[in-house]
Amino acid sequence: MNKAEIDWSVSQRQGGSALLIIILKTIIDLVKNIWPFAIAILLTGKSNRSDKLEWFLILFSFIVLVRSLLEFYFFRFQIIKDELVIHKGVFTKKIIVLPLEKIIAVHIDQTWLHQLLSSAKVSFDSAGSIKTEVVIDAIPLTKAESLRQFITESKPLPGIEESKTKVQPYVQPIISLSANDILKLCISANHIEGLFILIAFGLSVVYNISEATGKETTGLLSWVYERIDTNTVSGILFLGFALLLVSITVSIILVLLRYSNFRIVRSEKGFSIRSGLINTKEKLVPFRKIQYLSWKANWLREKMGIFLLHFHAAGTLEIKERMEVKVPVTQKRFITEILKDYHDLLPVKELKPLRVDKAYITRNILLRGILPSVVFFIFFWFNISWTASWFFLLIPYAAFTGWLFWKKFRLWAIPEALQIKKGIFGIEKSILIWNKIQSVQYSQSIFQRRKKLATLKLFTAGGVVNIPYIMHEEAMKIYNNALFKIESENKPWM
Amino acid sequence: MNFLNEQLQPGQIPDAMQINWQPVEKNYLKVLRLQWLIVSTVILIVAVVLIALIAEFRKLPQLLLITAAWLCVILFYFFIQEKSFRHLAYAVREHDILYRHGWIVQHMIACPFNRIQHCSADMGPLDRRYKLSSLTIFTAGASGADLRIAGLKESDAQNLREFIMHKIKTDEQSGN
Numbered sequence: 047m048n049k050a051e052i053d054w055s056v057s058q059r060q061g062g063s064a065l066l067i068i069i070l071k072t073i074i075d076l077v078k079n080i081w082p083f084a085i086a087i088l089l090t091g092k093s094n095r096s097d098k099l100e101w102f103l104i105l106f107s108f109i110v111l112v113r114s115l116l117e118f119y120f121f122r123f124q125i126i127k128d129e130l131v132i133h134k135g136v137f138t139k140k141i142i143v144l145p146l147e148k149i150i151a152v153h154i155d156q157t158w159l160h161q162l163l164s165s166a167k168v169s170f171d172s173a174g175s176i177k178t179e180v181v182i183d184a185i186p187l188t189k190a191e192s193l194r195q196f197i198t199e200s201k202p203l204p205g206i207e208e209s210k211t212k213v214q215p216y217v218q219p220i221i222s223l224s225a226n227d228i229l230k231l232c233i234s235a236n237h238i239e240g241l242f243i244l245i246a247f248g249l250s251v252v253y254n255i256s257e258a259t260g261k262e263t264t265g266l267l268s269w270v271y272e273r274i275d276t277n278t279v280s281g282i283l284f285l286g287f288a289l290l291l292v293s294i295t296v297s298i299i300l301v302l303l304r305y306s307n308f309r310i311v312r313s314e315k316g317f318s319i320r321s322g323l324i325n326t327k328e329k330l331v332p333f334r335k336i337q338y339l340s341w342k343a344n345w346l347r348e349k350m351g352i353f354l355l356h357f358h359a360a361g362t363l364e365i366k367e368r369m370e371v372k373v374p375v376t377q378k379r380f381i382t383e384i385l386k387d388y389h390d391l392l393p394v395k396e397l398k399p400l401r402v403d404k405a406y407i408t409r410n411i412l413l414r415g416i417l418p419s420v421v422f423f424i425f426f427w428f429n430i431s432w433t434a435s436w437f438f439l440l441i442p443y444a445a446f447t448g449w450l451f452w453k454k455f456r457l458w459a460i461p462e463a464l465q466i467k468k469g470i471f472g473i474e475k476s477i478l479i480w481n482k483i484q485s486v487q488y489s490q491s492i493f494q495r496r497k498k499l500a501t502l503k504l505f506t507a508g509g510v511v512n513i514p515y516i517m518h519e520e521a522m523k524i525y526n527n528a529l530f531k532i533e534s535e536n537k538p539w540m
Numbered sequence: 541m542n543f544l545n546e547q548l549q550p551g552q553i554p555d556a557m558q559i560n561w562q563p564v565e566k567n568y569l570k571v572l573r574l575q576w577l578i579v580s581t582v583i584l585i586v587a588v589v590l591i592a593l594i595a596e597f598r599k600l601p602q603l604l605l606i607t608a609a610w611l612c613v614i615l616f617y618f619f620i621q622e623k624s625f626r627h628l629a630y631a632v633r634e635h636d637i638l639y640r641h642g643w644i645v646q647h648m649i650a651c652p653f654n655r656i657q658h659c660s661a662d663m664g665p666l667d668r669r670y671k672l673s674s675l676t677i678f679t680a681g682a683s684g685a686d687l688r689i690a691g692l693k694e695s696d697a698q699n700l701r702e703f704i705m706h707k708i709k710t711d712e713q714s715g716n
Binding site for chain 2: 360483485489490492507522525527529536539
């Protein structure tokens with residue numbers, strides 16, 4: 047298909063493949079909503095179960111087909127006078143008009159079915175605060191790319207001056223993960239998270255079946271419990287080993303699903319991020335939307351030199367979630383490459399760092415150690431008597447975590463940007479250009495007033511940067527400097 | 541075009557500590573006290589209903605405990621409110637607006653005019669009684685970045701809103 051031939055002003059239907067995708071979507075929607083009832087119908091009464099099943103399948107197929115056909119038939123889209131117009135809805139007609147200038151990102155996503163049919167889902171993020179409803183379920187991939195190109199090229203991006211020396215787009219992706227990188231990510235993944243996901247999924251299935259059938263479904267759990275003798279060491283070891291194995295498997299699967307085929311390509315307007323093994327997702331994060339960047343690692347990943355980089359983008363919560371991309375940084379040069387379009391890393395060795403005051407440890411012991419342990423001790427003392435004194439272990443834990451935070455925290459600032467390093471067991475680094483700040487808050491508690499300390503919050507459209515327990519004079523310097531930079535320079539923040 | 545990048549000495553950057561703060565209207569303390577009275581009454585009603593419904597609470601020690609707890613809460617609330625009111629103030633500078641509030645934790649938030657998206661002035665039923673209004677300034681910042689100045693005279697809030705909107709408009713036009 048020749049991209050230039052497409053006349054977007056003419057009303058368009060989704061591609062033929064869309065019907066298949068809509069049918070699948072409808073099936074999934076219906077199954078999600080009615081599967082407990084379906085099980086209930088099939089499980090109750092033994093006499094005419096096959097009749098019930100036949101009727102259920104006929105009715106289900108009929109509903110799916112009619113709903114999908116109507117949805118497909120009534121969905122049309124076109125671009126009229128710099129506005130994307132979408133007509134949809136069967137009983138409630140809906141016309142969505144989205145000015146092209148309001149579109150801040152165009153996403154192209156491909157599930158396995160889309161890949162099979164060479165089509166793609168196109169969705170649009172707008173600058174408005176309302177929930178984005180503009181989604182085209184399936185059009186041919188070439189057409190989707192053409193539509194994205196048409197939209198991004200037809201509108202000038204507000205707040206960005208046309209650069210005379212345009213950066214040539216990279217032919218090679220700036221980040222792509224090798225098998226070795228994926229293996230590293232699998233090893234260092236949060237396996238506890240994988241276990242919790244599995245437990246939550248299992249419990250929700252058990253709960254749904256129980257709700258639908260009205261029967262006790264704890265039988266299976268009891269059966270498993272009875273067979274594992276938790277009183278013996280071997281039983282406990284077996285249970286622990288099984289849980290460990292399951293959680294590692296789940297987290298490895300999650301990493302493979304999320305990061306297979308992962309690559310980032312730099313275009314003129316932003317980062318194009320593609321990822322996913324079965325469901326391929328492609329997101330465009332415009333440079334101007336990025337408010338600040340942070341990258342973090344847990345203890346193991348820090349040792350292995352792997353970080354997860356986070357774009358803190360401006361926009362509504364929904365847009366932020368859609369742009370939430372955790373970029374696995376397996377090589378140090380990846381960070382330098384990504385930061386090129388925001389701000390280079392600060393020369394920290396040449397700068398004097400600002401540190402959190404030692405009083406932070408005392409505060410941590412008071413608020414996160416002594417206070418909760420005393421409350422828990424009093425609350426549980428009536429039930430478990432002196433065993434509740436175990437809660438006092440929170441005090442050394444709070445002291446240790448407070449000390450770790452104090453030890454790791456560093457802030458470096460130059461006239462253009464500031465960089466922060468912090469963490470407790472892991473590490474998190476972030477970089478923020480002064481100009482991206484929206485407002486500044488200076489706070490002092492009674493304890494801080496006595497110690498001449500203060501906490502600063504730098505609010506950006508992508509999140510908050512917190513600078514706790516620094517000297518009052520330093521806090522005021524940062525506060526005044528932030529305001530001075532925002533007010534004296536006429537640089538757009540987005 | 542000549543590119544200028546003159547060095548500024550630390551003393552040349554405006555200091556937010558050297559500000560003549562403008563306190564909010566004294567009548568706002570009356571509004572706060574009325575709010576305190578309403579909240580205290582609601583807590584009392586809830587406590588009375590619980591005592592009426594639960595026989596266990598009607599014994600003398602429990603009654604004394606509930607009364608003491610109620611008194612502690614409302615007196616602490618009253619004390620904090622009175623202290624906080626003295627700290628409530630705002631300041632309008634050439635390029636930004638500042639607001640300070642809180643007593644246990646004192647906050648000072650600054651919002652530059654060139655980051656303001658829009659602002660609104662609103663009045664609650666208690667505010668109307670004393671002809672007061674609150675000015676809310678919205679930025680694109682994350683939760684907590686917006687600024688709400690309560691206890692302004694109705695006309696002051698309107699004027700301030702007009703001033704800010706005019707300021708945003710003229711700054712945009714002049715490119716400042």
